[in-house]
Amino acid sequence: MKTRITEMLGIRYPIIQGGMMWVGTADMAAAVSNAGGLGIITALTQPTPQDLLKEIERCRTLTDKPFGVKLTILLSIHPPPYEEYLDVVINSGVRILETAGNNPKAFISKAKEAGVTIIHKCVAIRHALSAERNGVDAVSIDGFECAGHPGEEDVPGLVLIPIAARQLKIPVIASGGIADGRGMAAALALGAEGINMGTRFCVTQEAPIHQNVKQALVDATERDTRLIFRTMRNTARVFKNAISEEVVALEQRPGGVQFEEIRPLVAGARGRTALASGEWNEGIITAGQCIGMINDIPSCETLISRMVAECREQLSKASAMATD
Numbered sequence: 357m358k359t360r361i362t363e364m365l366g367i368r369y370p371i372i373q374g375g376m377m378w379v380g381t382a383d384m385a386a387a388v389s390n391a392g393g394l395g396i397i398t399a400l401t402q403p404t405p406q407d408l409l410k411e412i413e414r415c416r417t418l419t420d421k422p423f424g425v426k427l428t429i430l431l432s433i434h435p436p437p438y439e440e441y442l443d444v445v446i447n448s449g450v451r452i453l454e455t456a457g458n459n460p461k462a463f464i465s466k467a468k469e470a471g472v473t474i475i476h477k478c479v480a481i482r483h484a485l486s487a488e489r490n491g492v493d494a495v496s497i498d499g500f501e502c503a504g505h506p507g508e509e510d511v512p513g514l515v516l517i518p519i520a521a522r523q524l525k526i527p528v529i530a531s532g533g534i535a536d537g538r539g540m541a542a543a544l545a546l547g548a549e550g551i552n553m554g555t556r557f558c559v560t561q562e563a564p565i566h567q568n569v570k571q572a573l574v575d576a577t578e579r580d581t582r583l584i585f586r587t588m589r590n591t592a593r594v595f596k597n598a599i600s601e602e603v604v605a606l607e608q609r610p611g612g613v614q615f616e617e618i619r620p621l622v623a624g625a626r627g628r629t630a631l632a633s634g635e636w637n638e639g640i641i642t643a644g645q646c647i648g649m650i651n652d653i654p655s656c657e658t659l660i661s662r663m664v665a666e667c668r669e670q671l672s673k674a675s676a677m678a679t680d
């Protein structure tokens with residue numbers, strides 16, 4: 357397969373594993389890269405910038421293919437040392453950075469000056485245009501279906517992707533709700549030159565997640581996600597479980613809820629433990645609506661080759677239907 361994305365990133369198939377807190381380790385990233393996609397290590401899953409460097413070095417022992425690093429920049433009272441994480445990426449020789457979050461203009465300039473290729477992920481056309489003006493090389497655009505933070509405007513991929521493809525000069529990567537070759541074919545037909553997946557890669561052999569959580573995602577339907585933090589205008593799409601149901605109920609309570617009250621429920625450490633222990637009702641687990649399409653736990657190699665074959669088949673079927 358050949359698109360501006362495969363050429364830019366030096367990968368065989370235009371399939372990217374998006375940054376994933378607690379999941380984007382060297383093992384995950386290397387498995388995707390070895391299967392012909394682009395694996396991404398999630399910087400902030402590593403407790404310190406030095407640990408990130410070790411994880412990058414570990415990834416190099418697992419694959420000789422290109423891989424990237426994700427840096428999500430969020431405003432917070434006690435922010436992690438973002439700049440030090442970025443310096444590790446630059447100095448380690450990693451050539452691909454995925455950014456997301458609040459206005460990462462300064463980070464983009466610094467990484468660009470160092471010759472790093474930047475994919476910026478966002479959820480709105482105006483943010484994609486501004487990232488393009490700031491010099492990023494490609495934009496990943498997440499539709500409302502996605503796992504994680506879809507924003508507050510609820511625009512699905514079927515609308516976002518073609519608008520982005522029309523308005524941007526740089527290549528667009530479709531993200532959110534893609535879990536099979538049909539979705540991939542649709543994304544390419546909408547004008548994207550690559551796809552980004554999170555949830556689907558969580559349900560693979562190599563994902564560093566307990567088998568019980570993977571099985572719970574396989575058993576789930578497209579109706580089994582919840583939107584938390586809506587009332588705080590910081591919406592996150594997560595797996596429906598005891599904790600997310602409780603958070604939604606508290607938010608819907610007359611008078612609402614203060615973040616302090618739900619903080620213990622939504623603590624990141626709790627989500628991490630749920631993923632590792634398999635006790636999937638014990639913490640917040642990020643997942644997208646495409647769980648309804650996920651029916652097995654393949655290796656990344658099997659998943660990617662199956663998706664590529666199905667994508668080709670769907671595109672040729674559609675093309676045959678469209679002939680005069």
Ligand SMILES: Cc1cc2nc3c(=O)[nH]c(=O)nc-3n(C[C@H](O)[C@H](O)[C@H](O)COP(=O)(O)O)c2cc1C
Nearest residue numbers: 374375376377502503504532533553554555642644
């Ligand atoms: C377990 C998990 C953790 C995630 N963590 C992050 C993160 O830390 N930063 C980020 O920008 N996106 C994060 N995402 C979102 C993904 O990078 C990607 O945009 C999203 O999963 C695409 O939607 P999909 O799950 O429908 O494929 C996460 C997704 C999952 C499933």
